[in-house]
Amino acid sequence: MIPSEDCEDGVLMGVKTDLKEVDMARVGVCDPYLVNAARRELDYLLSFDPDRLLVEFRRQSGLDSKGLKNYGGWERGYDAAANPDGTDLPDRFTGHFVGHYLTAISQALASTFVGGPARRGLLERQRALVLGLRQAQEAYARLDHENAGFLPAFKVDALPGGKEGLIVPFYNLHKVEQGLIDVCRLSTDRALAAQALEAAGDFALFVVNWHHAHPDVDMLAIEYGGMNDALYQLYAITGDPVHLQAAHLFDETALFRRLAAGEDCLPGLHANATIPKVIGALRRYLVLGGRETGGELHDLYFKAAENFWSMVVDHHTYLNGDNSQAEHFHEPDALWRDATGNGTADGGYNDNSTSETCNAHNMLKLTRLLLQCTGEARYSEYYEHTFINAVLASQNSRTGMTTYFQPMEAGYPRVFGTPTGEFWCCQGSGIENFTKLNDSVYFTGTRGIYVNLFLDSTLEGAAPGLRLRQEADLLGRGEVTFSLEGDTSDPAGPLPPGDRPEEGVDLRLRLPSWVRREGVRLCVNGRDIPLDLEDGWVRLTLAPGDRAVYKLPLRLRPLPAPDNATWVGFAYGPYVLAGILAPTNPETNYAYGGILVRVGRRDDTASHRAAFRPSGDQDLNGWLDALDRNLVRTGRSAGESETVGGARGRSGVWPPTVPVFRLQNVEGPAADVPLVPYFALDDVVYALYFDLSSASSAPGVPSAAGRDAKAGAGGGREAGPAARPRVIDTVTPDQGNNIERGKALKASPDSRSLVEDGRAFRDAGPAGWFSYELSVGPHGGPVTLAVLVPDGVLENPGFEVRLGSSGQGTLPPGRLALSGFRILRREAEGLVWIGRDLPAAMVGTLAPAGTIRVLFASTGGRVGPVYGVRIEA
Template identity: 30%
Template sequence: MLVGRRAFLLSSATLPMLTIPAAAQRGAGLPASARPFPLSAVRLRPSDYARAVEVNKAYLMRLSPDRLLHNFHVFAGLPAKAPVYGGWESDTIAGHTLGHYLSALALMHAQTGCGDCATRADYIIGELARCQAAHGDGYVAGFSRKRKDGSIVNGKEIFPEIMRGDIRSGGFDLNGCWVPYYNWHKLYTGLFDVIDHIGPNARAMAIAVALGGYIERVFAALGDDQVQVMLACEYGGLNESFAELHARTGDARWLRLAERIYDRRMLDPLTQKRDQLANFHANTQVPKLIGLSRLHEITGKPEQATAARFFWEQVVRHHSYVIGGNADREYFSAPDTIAQHITEQTCESCNTYNMLKLTRHLFAWEPDGALFDFYERAHLNHIMAHQEPVDGGFTYMMPLMSGAKREYSARDGEEFWCCVGTGMESHAKHGESIFWTGDDTLIVNLYIPADAQWAARGATLGLDTGYPFTGDATLTFTTLDRPGNFPVALRVPGWAKTHEVLVNGRPVDAASAGGYAIVTRRWKAGDRVTIRLPLDLRIEPTPGDAQTVAVLRGPLVLAGDLGRADGTWDKPDPSMVGDDLIAAFAPVAPQEAQYATQGIVRPGDLTFVPFYRQYDRRSAVYFKRFSDAEWKTEEAAFLAEQARQRELATRQVDVMHLGEMQPERDHQLTSEISYALVYRGRNGRDARSGGFFEFTMAVKPGPLLLQATYWGDERKRSFDILVDNQRIATQTLDADRPGSFFDVDYPIPEALTKGKTRVKVRFVPHDRNSAGPVFGVRLFAAKRGTPA
C-alpha cells in the first residue's frame, strides 16, 4: 500500500507509515481506481496557472521548428531549412528538444485549443517522415557523435559498433553520443502525445513502428549482459516507449523489448524494497520507474508495481526538499540528509516533472490523497517557480541555498537544457490533474480555478477559488444532463487540521476516506459544493534534521525575501532563534500570503512571501533553528573561522579562483573536457576522463604549499596534481568529509620552484574518473617547520 495520509503530512518522515484499506475507501465512495479528465475537457480560469500557460504558448510560437529539425535533415542527407540552435542543440544531445516540443505543442493544443500548435506538430511529423524515408532503414534522430579526434559526426555511426559488441557506456555517454536512448524516448513521447491530444496520426505511428524496428535490431544483436553494459548510459524511459508501442499495436515484440530495457543494478533493489539511491543520478532513475509503472498496467506483474511504489515513498519521504523537488547537483544523497545539501544546485526541474508523472500512475491504480498532497506541493512550489513569468524561460536547478538566485533560460532560447524541454511541457498542461473520476465518483484533487466537461454525466463544471491564497473552493454543476446519486470527493490536504463542507451554502456532514471529504447525494444542475480549509502558518522540520526548518502556509512554501536577484548577497545565512517561532510572524498582506517576523531572525527580521513568486528575488527557504545559548556558540565559531582566514592571508603568495572568467584568463588557464561550475556559493572547475585543466601561479623562494579546496561529499574519484609536469600528489575523494568543504595542502619540492617566478599547475583525472571539482587553489609560504 501507499503511504497513508497522516504519515505524509510534512514529508518530514517523522511519523510512522500508515495504510488505508482499499475496501474502507471504496465503501465511503472513493473508487478502486481512477482516471483523469482529458486535458482537452478542462479550461483554466484566470490565475497564475492560466498566465503560465499563455506565457508558455507565446514561447512555443517563438521557436522555429526548422531550427529544431536541422540535425534531422542534415543527418538524413537532406538540405537544412534553417540553422541549428545553440546550446545543447549544438551538442551531441541535439534533437532531444524536438520530442519535448512535439509534446508541448500537443498538450497546448489540448489545454487551449491552439490551432497553430496542431499545424506545427503536423508539419514536424511530416518532416520526420521525410528524414526517416531518406535513411531507408527506420532510423531517424538528431543526435551527433564526438569522435576521439574531436570531430562531430552523425550519431548513427555508433550503432554498428555497438552491435559488434564494442560498447563504451558511461553515465551520459554511449560511444561518443550523449544519451541517445534518452533522446529517442523524448521523440516517442512526442509522437504519442500528438496522437493522444491532437488526434489519430498514421504518419506518427508509422515513424514510431519503423524506428522501433531499428532499435530492436540493435538490441537483438546483444546478449543480456551486453544490454546491461549499454543501459549504464541514461536511457530515459525507453521501456515506457515500447510498452506504449505494444499497447497501441498489440505486437508482442514491443513488449518483449520493453521488458528487456531493465537496469538490474538500479531496479532490482527497489523490487526488494531496498533504498540504495544514494549517489545515483536522480533524473536518470525516475523515468525507469514510470516505464515500470506502464509495464505493470499492461502485464500486471506485482514486482513492477512494488518497485514504483517503494521508489515514490522513499523519494518523497526521505529524499525530497520542502518544495517537492529532489537531488543536489542532480544526484540523490543518503536518505534523510538533505539538510546537508541545501545549495544553489538543488532540485533539477526535470526530476519533479517526472515525479508528477509517476504520481499520476500510482493514483490511477489506487486513489489516495497523500499522493496528491505531494503532487500539489511539487506542482505549486517547484513547477510554478520553474518558469520566468514574463518571457517564459525556465530554470535548470531550483536553488534553495539562502541568497541564491534563479537562472532562467533566455527569452528566445539558445540553451535548450533538458529542463527547458520539460518546462515547455509542464506549463502547457496545468489543467491535467484537477479532476478525476472512477466508479461514477467525481474527484477534485487540485484547487485550481477551471471549467470542465464531464462527458459521462453530460456535465459542465466550474471550480471557483482563490486557493492557495484563500481557503475556499466551490464546485458548481453548471449543467448536468444526467443528474443522479453519486459521490463527489474533495481532497482534504494532510496539513489541514480541520475542514468544512457546504452544499448550496449549508454545512453538511461529509464522509471521510483516504484523505477526502465525500458527499454522496442526488446532484442536479445548479448545485454547489464548497470546501473550506484553514491556511495556518506552520514550521516544518527537514527529514533527518529537526533543527533545519522551513515555513509554510497551507500548501505554500514561504521564503524570506533577501532582495533583488540583480543585487548581491554576501551576508550570513539567516537563522531563527526562539522557542515559539510562529508567534513572531505578523500578517502584512495575508491575501497575498505575506508576513513579517518580529525578533526571531538573525541577523535581522525578514518579510516572508510565497517562494514560487520569487522569480526575480533572492530567497531564504531553510533556516537553522537555535536557542539563545546555541546562537552564541554559532557566532563564536564564525569569528574563529574569520581569524583562521586572516592568518592564511598573511602567508598567501597567489590565489586562483577557478571557474571565474577573469582570474582564469589572468592565470592563462587551458583545459580539455573541463567545466566551470558553482556549488554552495563557490566557483570551481572539474575535468572529466581524458581531460585536464592547467594554469600558472606565481611563486617565491623558500618552501611553498599548494592548497586546494574540495567538497567533502564527492563520489569516489582520483586524480593527479602536477607542477611543471611533475606529479606532486595523487588525490582521492571518497565522501569522507560529508557536509563541508575542506582544504588539502600539498608541499611543493623546492627544486620545482627554485629560480622561477611562475609555475604551471595541472589537474589530471585518472582513467574513468574526474578531477575535482576544485573550488579554488592557493599557494602559501609554508609555516616554519613544515616539511617540504
C-alpha cells in the first residue's frame, strides 16, 4: 500500500486551512518545567517491554506469548494465566493503552525532546510493537479467514458491545488503529511506516467486511472513540475508497445535524465519547474538501464542530478549561451544582469526578483543527488556557503519572495513576499529552508565523538561515521577547514563505483577553512601535538581529460559576490560581471509583478553609471589582513558594518566578490561605473555587454537597444557595461502561443503556431486571433511596425495586412497590426524582459492609427507564 498522489502532508487537498502545523522537529522547547515534564514521560515510556504489551494480541492469534503476563489493569485479558492479579474475565479495555503507547513513542521520536540512548530505545520499542501487531494480525487471519484484518486484542465476538468483561471494543481498537496511523505519519523509517500502513489498511477493510456480515448491528450504539477521525486520516494518506467507506460507518450524522442547528443536545451525553466524534466530523470536512458531494452535507460537518466547541466552552467548562462530571455533560451552566452536588463519600464518581483529563486532551485536538481552519484568536486563547490549567496540571512532576479527574470542589487533592496495574484512558491520553509539548507552539499561514503559545522555545528555519527565539517570562516581568538569529543547522530548509519579507519574518502575536490593555506595549530594538492589530492578532515584522519585547501585564480576574456567583475562582493572566489548604500524600489519599480509577478523598477540615467574606461593610461586588487591592502578590521567589502553606512545589522545577497571593480585607477561614498557580502544585489539598458571602452574613458559606443554586436567577453576586439533600453515592447509566461497571452492574440479557434526546438511561423488558451496588455511608442509615425517572411513572409502574446485600447473585427478596415512593423534586425535561426512606434497621441488616444492592425488576411491564440512582442522607 502506498500513499495517494493527492496527499500532501497527510491531508487530501480540498479545503484549504488558514494555518498549517509546524513539524515538531523544528520546535525546541527550552522551558525547564516542560523539559522536566517531557523527561518524566520519556523515562516512563522506556520502562515498557513490547513483548508484555503484545501478550493479549499473541494469545488471541495463536502465537507464543513467551510465558509473559500482560501489564494488568485495563489491559488485562480473559484469564488468570496472563493477568498479574490472577483474575478471570475481569472488567477491562484491552488494547487501548497499547495504541496510546504507539502514538506516544511516535510523537516523542518526532519531537526535539529525545536523543542518544533514549532515541535508540524508543526506536527499538516502536519497531517491535509495529511488527508484533502486524504478525498477530496476519496470524489471526490464518485462524479466522472471515475476519482477516482484525487486530486481535481480544476475541472478535466481543464486537460491537463487549463480552466476558471486555468493554467498548471499537473504542479500544480505535486507539490501536490511530497508533498505527501515527507511525505512518511521523516515522522516518519508511519501511516501518509501510508495515504500519498495511496493518491499518487491513483493519479498515475488516471493518467494512464485518459490517457487511452484520448489517443489522448499530455501529454507533456503543462508544467507539474517534474511529471516524482515524479512518479519515487513513483515507487521506491512501486515497483508498474502502477506507473512506469504513470511515463513513462511524459518522453520527443525526448528532451532527442537531449540533449544526445550534441545539445544545449535550446533557446526558458521555463527554469523552462525544468529543472524538466531533473531531471526526471536522476531519471529514478537512479531508474531503471539494470532493464532498452535496454542499449542505459538507458544510454541516464544519458547522457541527464549530457549534459544539462553543457550547462546550461557553456553557459546560470549568475555570481550568476542562469539562464534565462523572464523565458526562450535564445541564448547561450548571457547573457549581455538578461539582458540589453529588456527594463526598469515598469512592465512586461523586464531587471528586469533575474535569476528566481525556476531555481536555480531545478538546485541544478539536481546538487545534478549528484554529487551523479559521485562524481565529479565540481558539488560540482557549488552547493556551486549557494547556496550562488542565493538561500541565494533570501530571505529577516527580513521577510523571497523570490524573483521571481534577476536582473543582474545595478540599480534594489531585491523585495520579500508577506505572502499571491500572492503565486508565486518561493515563493513555497523558502519555500522548507529554510527548507532544511542542506540537502547537507555532503555526504558519499566508500572513506569517502565528505564535499560539507564549513559551520559551525556538523555531528552526523561520527564514533562510534564521532561527526564531522566544523567551517568555509572563509570571515574572510580564513580557515575551522575540529575536531572529543565525541557524546554520536548518537541515529541512526554511518554512514556506507566505508573504514574509525578503530577509525576515512576519509574526502574528495574539492580544490576550487576560492582559491590562492600557499596559500592553511592543518594543523593537528598544523603541516602542504602535500595535498593528487585526482580528485579535498583533502583526510584528522582524529582520535578522532584531529584538522585540512584547509587554503583557497580567490582570487579576474573578471567575465565578454561571449558576452561583458566590462560588468564585481567580486567575492571574492565563494562570488559574489555587488555594493551598493543606499538605497531603496523593499516593495514599485516594479511593477507587469506576474500574480501578483513583479518585481523591475529601479533607472535610481543609475544605472549609475555602470560604470568606469581605471585611467591614464591603459588599461582594465592590470587593471583586477592587480585586487588585484585595488579592495581593506577596511571594516573589521559587524558594518562597515551595514552602508556603506547608506544601512544596513540583520537584523544585518551577517557572523562573512563581507568585504567591494573599487575600486582603476579608474575614473567614480563607483569610490565611495562600494562592499560587494551579498547574505548579503537587501534594496538596487545594481550592480552585472559593465560597464568598456578603459582609452581613456568616464568614464564608462552606460548599455543602448537594446544594442548589439560586444565583443566576437573580443575576447578582449576593445570590446564595438553597439546601439540597446530601448525596452519599450515585450512579448514572453509561452504556455499561466504566461508571456502571464500577457500581457492580448486573442485568438480564434484555437490559439496555441508551441515549435518547441527550439523556442516558437504562431499561429492561417485561421479564427483565438490572441492579447496582451503592454505598449507604459509614454510619449505616437512615438514608433515602432516590431514583430519576420520567414524570408519570408512579401512576402506572411496570416494575418494582428490590433491596439486598452486596454480592448477591440472585434476585433479592426485599420488595419495594413504587406506590410507596414519593416525588422528591423535579428536574428539567420532564424527569422527577422519586424516593423512599430506608430506616437504619433495614440498612444495617442489608448492608453490614456499608453497601446495598438496589435491583429494578419487572412486574409485567417495562423496567424504567431509569436515568440515575442515588443514596441520599
